[in-house]
Amino acid sequence: MIALVDPVSTGVELARAFREEGADCVHVYAAERKAAYDADPAPRRVLHHDLDGTERRLRELGVGTIMAASEFGVTLADELAERLGLPHHDPALRAARRDKDLMMRALQAAGVPRPDSESVSTATALAAFLDRAPAYPIVVKPRNSAGTDGCTVCPDRTAAETAFARVIGERNLIGEVNESVLVQEFLAGDQYVVNTVSMAGRHLLTEIYGERIDRVDGVPVLRHMLSLRTLSPGEQEVVNYTFACLDALGIKEGAAHTEVMLTPAGPRLVEVNSRVMGPCLDPDPYHAAFGYSHQHLVAERFLRPAEFERRFALGYRPAAAVAKVYLRPAGEGALRSVDGLRLLRRMPGFHSVARLPQTGLPVPDRYLTTGASGIAFLVHEDTALLEHVLESLHELEDAGEFYRLGEPGPS
Template identity: 65%
Template sequence: MTSKAELRTIRAGLAHTRGGVVRTEEELTDLLASWASYPLVVKPFNSAGSDGCRICATPEEARTAFWAIAGQRNLMGEINEGVLVQEFLAGSQYIVNTVSMDGRHLLAELYAERIDRVEGSPVLRHITSRTTPDEHEQELVDYTMSCLDALGFRDGAAHTEVMLTADGPRLVEVNSRLMGPYLSPDAYHCGFGYSSPHLVAERLLRPEDFRNRFDLPYGPAHTLAKVFLRAHRPGVLSSADGLRELRRLPGFHSVARLPQVNDVLRDTQLTTGSCGTAFFVHEDAELIEHSLAVLHEIEDSGTLFQVCEVGG
């Protein structure tokens, strides 16, 4: 069954991602019979944090992924009654955060994502804000606004993920909510001069002040990076000595929600912030990119978080 988002983008004449929602193995088999190319993506119809996302290279892998998702409780606390199958999009993935008022959409934040593939699952390592969108990124922003129009989105926050492919932008998903999982405003105000929750409150409490923002160009002065910290493997946290090196990296702003010694770190691939979140803010985007590369080396080497076997 074609998703409602796909149907509406088709009707609006927008380029779209091929996909469908299936609820039974029979529906999955019928959908796969018409699928011409692999890999494809299988994920819960409604969840978050990369929960259950799998990149499948064969029909057999797709069926295995379906049964790992269908009927299970997802991160939203709901039972997965539908599983979304989408074509795999090659390109660079972006986040476009907006706040809308009376059908007009304000670009609040634009981020490029770094996504690694770990054991067949996409793992979001960090997002980095874009201060001045280039020509292709502006096309992606305009495309996102058209998708919001096609979906009938008129008011409030939206967190949209879009892939910039060789054929242009393609919608991955629209979430009618703020971006999570951690929204303490300090780093965002440092990077943008505001936070998305701030904009939502302003739209509701001071609508005329918010309306004036539509006349201002998008262009934050600083680059902000948000890193979903991860341990190199599951286990019991025995030490976090690498945090001292993290805090010394150029552009470091803050860390939040760090795990405590003796905490059990179970799924290190989800982007729920269970291993903490680090923020970097600086006017020099290249400096931040260098710090992020060093940080990921520290994570992957096992020197940021030291873990031991459960019960060990």
Template identity: 35%
Template sequence: MQGNKPVVVLVDAYTSGKYLLPEFTALGAETVHVQSTPDFMPSMPAPDLSGYRATIVHEHLDRTVEQLAAYAPVAVLAGQEPGVELADLLSEPLGVPSNRTTLSAARRDKYRMIETLRAAGLHCADQFVGDDAAQLRDWAEQVAGYPVVVKPLKSAAGDGVYVCADSAAVLAAARAVLGSDTIYGETNREALAQSYLRGEEYVIDMVSYSGRRYVCGVWQYHKRLLRNGRNIYDWEHLLGPDEGPVPELIAYVDRALAALGIDYGPTHAEAILTPEGPALVEVGSRIAGNMHPRFHDRCTGGNQATLTALAHLEPERFLAEYAGRRYTKREEAVCCTTSTGLSGVVTGVDEQVVAELTGLETVFGLNVKIEPGGRIRPTVDLYSSTMRIFLSGPSADAIRRDRRCIEELKDRVYQIRPDECE
């Protein structure tokens, strides 16, 4: 089956993973999609498979490896979080650049992730994992103190994450996590409790090849803690490559990736700058969820999707031109994640309001996340947010002005049939 073009395998190219396909295609590659589950995951929009040379639904490792070997792929990458471990399992026997399977579990399981960093001498949260809510409460009471963070071991996007102020909140959060399913359809047999990291939270995005890295961007999160303990995303803004804590954060994440055995591919790390120094919240071995290639090109001079494709198809060029370097801040940039208190069925999208939003001076683009027929519900995590809006411009004041307009308009985008009217 081998043709003249190199073939790249993408595993579970959901959400922002969709941006990898056109970038590999633009550099002359063909792509094969591997789906890790029998059916598409209902929590995310199904990937558009029309641009792939072939699609494979994974059932048995040896069979999937045999099917992929016929294409002689040059790379295997996770398109989204649930594909990380399968991409590792496939890349080794196919003989392509690989992060290997030795630490694969630590790249998804947050308890193992943090313990791996601790063993490497990096500053981390204290933590405890258990399958009984009372165990987590006892640890909080006797060891950690409050507040305590309770969350699933293998989810993302703020799913099931609670900031707990007392023992009753820990019990309630642990019971909510245990036995529930993550956004990826995995059942939480255990829950993780961690000491609360005090400080500002940052995003550090990189692309690696052969252990050498390019820093694509560092952003500061601005979140809002709800009364129920959920800490939701509001917006994040781009920092300059030498601004404030950025060099310290980059150095810490570089050590964290090395400890986790991440030598290849894109990574999306979240870290909190505590009084004792940076501490990892988590890192995903895939591109960032806020990825918008042209937006990032505009404000940072590059983007993870393009650079991931370049690294795997033209590694000599990536190593010569990008490895060991970092982005530039070309202009002020913000990514807004809009929240809502609305609940009901979406019956339509008011295009006039959407046009009003896109017409704001600094709005580069927006994603309307809920289609007619879908449900809108009060925001508790990224997956229940309503829109993602990208803003950029020469002045932070102009962006702040447009953010105020967004707050006024956001709940008018969706026409809904409220739950109480059903």
């Protein structure tokens, strides 16, 4: 029996991957996600109120594996796995896997290079950091959130003070109040996403992507991720550094999704998320490029561990590249039509689209990397061709020719 904790967001796809394998699952929801609990058609569900009661119920069900099925479930899943004596991460570093300030401190304690950063909860503490900050811009962001929520690149002191005042005390995307804020040196370089699945402390590289991030109104906006088919020496260094970060954070079992900046001084961590990649994991484009998806490899690791273990000797050799595009409107307004979709579908490598916004309604927040404004997938053996297509697609978006916007009302 597999227990999936808070299977929302891409956790829905993780649950589907286990069901495809015929696994017997129970879905565990924290009480604050009762709406998701009520809407879940799964035959076995547990609404968590206290650790003792949930532990008792999972023992009764004969649960043999517990894992986080979203960012919400990271801590609870690890607590329950430890209580039941099941595979889990290092409990001493549990808080560091969710708190970006503690995460950076864990890296420092392990001797892993990390960005200069500090957690501040008052304007006085912020001023002290800014007094010694090496250079602008700097980054201000919540200690616990996701999807670039509240993250601002600040070109000067005034912008940093404004960003801090805007975030502190507010409720973030995870539903927690920002009682303190992380201020951090700006990392210049190329940003990568490294996905892994771990087994007894060994880490398997499943995917590595280069990211295009634009700055819009001071907010870093992710435009697309493009997977790498071969690795340069610098990119291999990013992978090795990621594994060192996973070790420093005590990650031993299951999925991790890590963002790393390759700077002139070497790789530096943006953040580690000890769960499958978000926010959209439609499996087919990933299977077309890699022969698997992140969530399907997690299922394989726990359901067919001997088969998974053989992958360590195979190396990273994807058959094609996959691009994941975070579609975005050029401005604010209600969606009238998706004019650019006709062109996109004729572009080389086009595979599919997901989560397109509904016509007649305001387009969701165009700054967050939650995929709320739609996601497009491209798959092709020729990476250079995909890069050309991506540039054309972004030009279409920025010119306002992909999403046609207007005032709210009937189309």
